[in-house]
Amino acid sequence: MIDVNKIRKDFPILRKKVNGQNLIYFDNAATSQKPSKVINSISEYYFNYNANIHRGVHFLSQEATDQYELSRKKIQKHFNISKLNEIIFTSGTTHGINIVASGYSSILRKGDEIIVSALEHHSNIVPWQMLCERTGSVLRVIPIKMEGSLDINAFHKILNGKTKLVVVNHVSNALGLINPIKDIIDMAHKFGSKVLIDGAQSAAHFKTDIQLLDIDFYVTSAHKLCGPTGVGFLYGKELLLNEIPPFQGGGEMISDVTFQKTTYADLPHKFEAGTPNISGGIAFGFALDYLNEIGLENIANYENELLKYCTNKLNEIDDIEIYGNSKNKIAVISFNVKGIHAYDIGSILDKLGIAVRTGQHCAQPIMDFYQIPGTVRVSFSFYNTKKEIDIFILGLEKAIKMLR
Amino acid sequence: MIDVNKIRKDFPILRKKVNGQNLIYFDNAATSQKPSKVINSISEYYFNYNANIHRGVHFLSQEATDQYELSRKKIQKHFNISKLNEIIFTSGTTHGINIVASGYSSILRKGDEIIVSALEHHSNIVPWQMLCERTGSVLRVIPIKMEGSLDINAFHKILNGKTKLVVVNHVSNALGLINPIKDIIDMAHKFGSKVLIDGAQSAAHFKTDIQLLDIDFYVTSAHKLCGPTGVGFLYGKELLLNEIPPFQGGGEMISDVTFQKTTYADLPHKFEAGTPNISGGIAFGFALDYLNEIGLENIANYENELLKYCTNKLNEIDDIEIYGNSKNKIAVISFNVKGIHAYDIGSILDKLGIAVRTGQHCAQPIMDFYQIPGTVRVSFSFYNTKKEIDIFILGLEKAIKMLR
């Protein structure tokens, strides 16, 4: 179980005052806060062993390289990845998706199909639209049902022999729903299609076993899971990564350069052009350590309690509409109050020190589906408390009163 | 003038012991060390106002956005850039070059020409080779003269009406030579060609006035100039940036997304897909502040003294060959000792606590030109001292004795 008071000590920012009030941070789906351990690992790197990696024969470069590569190993272990060279450090989820989308330019033919869900973040829509434009492939969309979950029957119908790629998030950032990716993967594989899973919203909340699920491509960002900004990773099966061309040219990613001919380096370097976010990569490993110390099962259980608690309280308020109702949900609640704009509620809550997100959450198709301009989204982490939820509910009631 | 003892206090890593010896860090061209102020600005961000930027209505998001955008303003001022939206945050020089190289796919036609210098870093060669392969354009090379400087006469000869882009670094990382970019730009503009300047090696050592030089595209990395890893910027003239398509799809870079049609956001967001390296962007601004406090002229003068001092000392040693002799040089010395492999020298120096770089320095064409497998490269920063150079020279002599 989780000792939340003890955990909160690891996050000094939670003691901050905002607009004269105690900060209540319910915007975890946008980015999580970071424990001191992770923050200090960054300073530690710069104060003690900052150097450029991979090519230096000197001590600092060795130490930095060893630590950076250690993070790759931690990722391998955490996500149960078969080979180290299947892990590509990226600058984040968006970058990872773009590596694959760009690479598939050389694989897709006119008339091939890509299936994307209607629940995706823009980062997992736009690159595929761009890919379709380049290649003449067709983008097909898995629709959602009124309660927000994917219409799996419809998915079965659009899946066919021309489908080359299915892309879907493990958890939707706008609604928090967990998608049945195991079913989706198995079904897609039957048709010979590959599957890319966007793990940006899931990795902080439960463990993903990449081999067990037989995922072809996987992406996530460190900043959503207690790690720093500007770093993430792309996983791809070795065979598949070998099939696609590099995304960027540069140092590190080549084995031989002449003006006549350049040959690319082996995985993972082929996709890691240029000096990477070294401090970020190292701190990413520390973030995984931290999550594992607490235990992702404990985190899931605790966050689920918060979810239930808050959902019940919200349902007691008049005119609240919650979008995305399902048992398979992480601790995210997206809602509106009838007749009041989400932006207004967010603004008043902010004055009360409560950070929530308002708007489309980079998922305009979902908003279009519900025909709403946006929602108020509260998203919890394991360092949040029921007491904070109580204060949020009071604040929300106050906001409603002011805005009516 | 520079008070180097005072300055060294800003860099705690310089007090480190390596292999039992005081660290002497002469690998600044690979990456610079960071002053406490910069390192602390990162912790400060995470401890005090970490949040995702640009879309949040809450206080933390506002504070983070304001600070991040303040960095953009600092870059604008430092490099004398006309408009804020001409500055694109990148993950580094390599990323910036790739944005332009990828974008030019839609501009170049078969038979168009790109001119690149023989002095370039792989990051400024490979993306153009990839571009030429995609478009059928032709890559032409400005050769170098025996002493390492560009053959400007030869440049005049290959420049012609088909030249669409000239790409050249301001300073070569392998040799440290400063290229006559003003002449190159003026000449290229006469033929209607655009020019991309790779400022990775120059920005830490002298000031660059982008408007004065009339640069079309400029790229650099923060980690080379006392800033953090994983961040840099691309400058492009507004008109030119508007002409090229976005490099990556994702959040932030769109204004409207439906499955039918997506419209891209205005500059700079069009090129800034996904959650950026927020802490890195902010710390980049602090790094510029720090450099400006010391003053880039002071830095250049002092480093030039170190360069002269070390060059003279090296010339006293038998069988030393220095590559790249020119008055227009930053404080970088690339050399070999006859009959001894650079790697061997680097290994022994490392044991003495002295960090130098050995190898090809991601500039294989230069090594091919000199028909050498690599060089030993020492590169100085304003926190290095003559005393360190003395110790290095003693170490080098010791290494030579051991290795002969």
Added chain:
Amino acid sequence: MTINELQNEIIEEFSFFENWMERYEHLIELGKSLPLIDLKNKTDDNIIKGCQSKVWMFAELKKNKLKFTADSDAIITKGIIALLIRVFSNQHPKDILDSEIDFIDRIGLKEHLSPSRANGMVSMIKQIKMYAIAFQTQLN
């Protein structure tokens, strides 16, 4: 009244409030009493891009002065609009272009100037000045 006099009037008006709640309550009141925009001007063409809430803004020239009408789907945004219209409407385009706006910060609403608000207020002021430029050219 001149733009500056109007700014000062607003600053004085807000100086009586003791805390953010009173300020916001007033802002909401202003939003509620914002005159309706003519429906025929509430078109997609008149939407200001980059705001989290939708903002429609329309301008027309009457007796050499600019008249603004606007609307939003968010009430706080409407309050902000009401303030901007009070300051800028019925002014000569040239005066609008020459004006320096500082009242927002001084009445304790500076959070609305942050780029993280997706530029709501900044975009509105920009749009107002664009209208002024357009009509100014027309006048010359």
Added chain:
Amino acid sequence: MTINELQNEIIEEFSFFENWMERYEHLIELGKSLPLIDLKNKTDDNIIKGCQSKVWMFAELKKNKLKFTADSDAIITKGIIALLIRVFSNQHPKDILDSEIDFIDRIGLKEHLSPSRANGMVSMIKQIKMYAIAFQTQLN
């Protein structure tokens, strides 16, 4: 001698050195006395990729045992090669595959195992094992 015995011999040999300088001097001596590789085997095909210094390595099977010859343009690398050849040459492919190499760390040369050395030694050991796999298959 078995691979393990050879490793132990090297560890003992290096244990007499008091500091890195003596170790490196010894390594350099070993490098200098490395038997020449047959010129016809010093081909581009036999270059091991990913090392900062060039490394050529050739293997042949003699009486069911693997015989390695190698060279490098860097003397310290040659010293490392000399050690590796001493341990691995004249061993049965199966024994090479089964072996666990730990002497490098234990003689104070662990910096050569870091990936930042562009994998020099790691690549060499990998290559040796690749040869062993290839010839092992041939033997079966």
